[in-house]
Amino acid sequence: MNKTPKGCSNIGGAAAAKLEYCRNKSLELFARYGYRPFSPAGLQLIEDVWEKISLSRARRLIALTSPFGEPCVLRGDLTLSAVTYLSSHFDDDERPLRISYAERVFSVSPPPRNNLEENQVGVELIGWEGAGADVEIVSLLLRVLDTLSIEDSTVVLGDVSVMSKFFEGLPEETKESLVGALQNGSYTIYADILNGLCVDETELELLRALPSLKGDSSVIGDAMRMLREPRVLMPLKRLCDSLSKLGYAERLRVDLGFVRDLGYYSGPIFNAYSSISGTLLGGGGRYDGLLSKVGIKGEAAGFALNLKELANHCTEGPASPKIMLWCGNCDPAEGLRYADGLSRKGVPFEFSWNSDRLESQRVAKIRKYKWWIDLFAKKALSLQTGEAKELSEAEPEVTSC
Numbered sequence: 001m002n003k004t005p006k007g008c009s010n011i012g013g014a015a016a017a018k019l020e021y022c023r024n025k026s027l028e029l030f031a032r033y034g035y036r037p038f039s040p041a042g043l044q045l046i047e048d049v050w051e052k053i054s055l056s057r058a059r060r061l062i063a064l065t066s067p068f069g070e071p072c073v074l075r076g077d078l079t080l081s082a083v084t085y086l087s088s089h090f091d092d093d094e095r096p097l098r099i100s101y102a103e104r105v106f107s108v109s110p111p112p113r114n115n116l117e118e119n120q121v122g123v124e125l126i127g128w129e130g131a132g133a134d135v136e137i138v139s140l141l142l143r144v145l146d147t148l149s150i151e152d153s154t155v156v157l158g159d160v161s162v163m164s165k166f167f168e169g170l171p172e173e174t175k176e177s178l179v180g181a182l183q184n185g186s187y188t189i190y191a192d193i194l195n196g197l198c199v200d201e202t203e204l205e206l207l208r209a210l211p212s213l214k215g216d217s218s219v220i221g222d223a224m225r226m227l228r229e230p231r232v233l234m235p236l237k238r239l240c241d242s243l244s245k246l247g248y249a250e251r252l253r254v255d256l257g258f259v260r261d262l263g264y265y266s267g268p269i270f271n272a273y274s275s276i277s278g279t280l281l282g283g284g285g286r287y288d289g290l291l292s293k294v295g296i297k298g299e300a301a302g303f304a305l306n307l308k309e310l311a312n313h314c315t316e317g318p319a320s321p322k323i324m325l326w327c328g329n330c331d332p333a334e335g336l337r338y339a340d341g342l343s344r345k346g347v348p349f350e351f352s353w354n355s356d357r358l359e360s361q362r363v364a365k366i367r368k369y370k371w372w373i374d375l376f377a378k379k380a381l382s383l384q385t386g387e388a389k390e391l392s393e394a395e396p397e398v399t400s401c
Contacts, residue, residue, distance in 0.1 A: 007109075007116030011308075014320075018311040019119065021318040023102045026121045026144050026305070030100035033140060035123050038099040040081035043072040052080060052293045053264060056180075060107040062116065074106035079287065079302055080294075082124045087296050095127025095298065102307065122284065122304035126291070131235060134268050134286060135242040137301045141272055141284070142248055144305065149315040152275040154251050158258030159236040160265045160285070165229065166210055166256075170197070178207075182259050187211050213256040217244065223256055239268050251275075264290050272305070274313050281309050321348040323371045323398060324364040328355045330376035338375055347399050371398050 004010055011019060027037065043066060050058050061073040075081060078101055086097050102121040109115050123140065125133050138155060145153045167175045174193065181190035194207055206226055213223050217240040224230035224237075236254070243252055260269050269285030284303025291300050323342070327335030335351065342349050350369075352360040357374070364372045365383055372381045373391060380394035381387075391398075 005116075007114050009115075009117075014317075015311065017320070018314060018317050019307055021316075022148055022307055022310040022314055023119075023121055025147055026310075027100055027102055029144060029147050030123050030140070033098070033136075035098040035100040038082055038085065038101045040075060040078060040085065040101065040103060042075050044075055044077075044081065046071045046073055048084060049073055049077070049080060052290060053077060057107070060110070062106050062108065075103070076105055076107045078103060078105055078120060078122065078304060079124060079290065082302075083126065083290060083294050083296065083300070086126055087294050092127075092297075096133070097124075097126045099124050099126075119307035120282070120304040121307050121310070122282070122302060124300065124302035126296075126300040126302075127298045128300075131238050131242075133299070133301050134235070134239050135246075137284065137303060138239065138243060138268075138270055139246055139248070141270070141282075141303050141305070142243075142251065144310075145272065145281070148310055148313075150274065150281070150310065150313045153281065153313075154253055154273050154275050155248070155270050156253045156255050156258060156273065157236065157240065157268060157270045158255050159233070159268050160259060161267050162223070162232055162236065162256055163259050165227070165232045166207060170199075179259050182211065182257050211257040214254060214258075217241075217249070217252060217254055219254045219256065236268055260285065267301075270303070272303075274309075277313070279309055279313070280306070281313070282306050319346075319348050321350045321367075322369055323347065323349040323373060324352050324360065324367070324369045325349055326352045326354075326357060326360045326372060326374050327376075328353060328357060328360060329374075335375050342399065345399055373398070 046063065049061065061076045063071070063073050066072050082099055082101065086099070090097055100123045102119075104117050104119055106117050123137070125137060142155065145151065167178060170178070174197065177193050178190060181187070181193065190211060191208070194204060197204065209226065213219050217237070220233050220237045220240065224233050227233070240252060240254065243249070258269065258271070264287055265285045266288040267286030269283070271283035272281040273279065274281060282303060282305030284301065286299065286301045288299045291298055325335055325339060339349060339351065352363065354360045354363070361372050361381070361383070369383055371394070372383055373379070374381070378391040380389050380391045380398055
């Protein structure tokens, strides 16, 4: 019996078909919005990755040496691959650049998870001016979920520039500890760190309130009244206002304690969740900080979604074959010509070249096909009722599958 390494998985059958359905539907949508496909290398040089992402993420990468002796990691970040590619292949005056991808990424998951790979689909918009791109990216994510019939979903929005403002003036080590506590949901540890700070009471009150500043978009107004410089919240407010005008108000939540890598992201950030199961479907945000690390001046935003979770929550799927075409007694060319006609009509099917008609029917029943067609005798057998008909008579019903 063949086994896969711990943390890896082979996906086949209906699950793989659902995965591919979600992948293709997503990429089709992205293409309509002007995003061009991108296929990244499977290996990344350690020197190109290590200092461009947070230390916690870098430690989870899977290191190896290429056959040419180069220190590498398995591809652990699609955004970094995209940014590196665009920086070396396009001039500044060619931006903005829109790309899409559907690939695997590899890293060691934090406990209790143990998977080493994840199928992702996403987009990157690199080089833009104005807040419209933030709205484009988040609304595109919501449109993907709607396209896949995952309408019971919620997008949680935050802003790391607001977080930076809250932590302004604190020692770097303290900032890292507070961010780590928020990321892990360790609010007791967060409170303990605050108790040891020597800051004025007004600032301390603001920091204590941070984890509780969550809810609908009215939370932004509450935070504005607490900040000395409330304009730092305006990009997030404008983003929520625009998304609400597009009809997404009920699916938006604001969490000002939501944080990611402060050196990587630099503005609005977001995660998408299933409203039913609470499962994280993916997320993204604005990452101007990453651009500067690869020598690009400008702004960028994007998101990546977990394809496996999309497939698990998608209520639709690809059309499954309902017809088995038995060509065991006929010329293969005749069978293929008939199949071409079904293909042009969008009717899925499967060939059977087995010379034993009964064995062919047995397999068709196992696969729960609706029709078994004998192309030599021009007969159609209903595998549900056992009734046999002339193919010409049954064809309208057969092709409606």
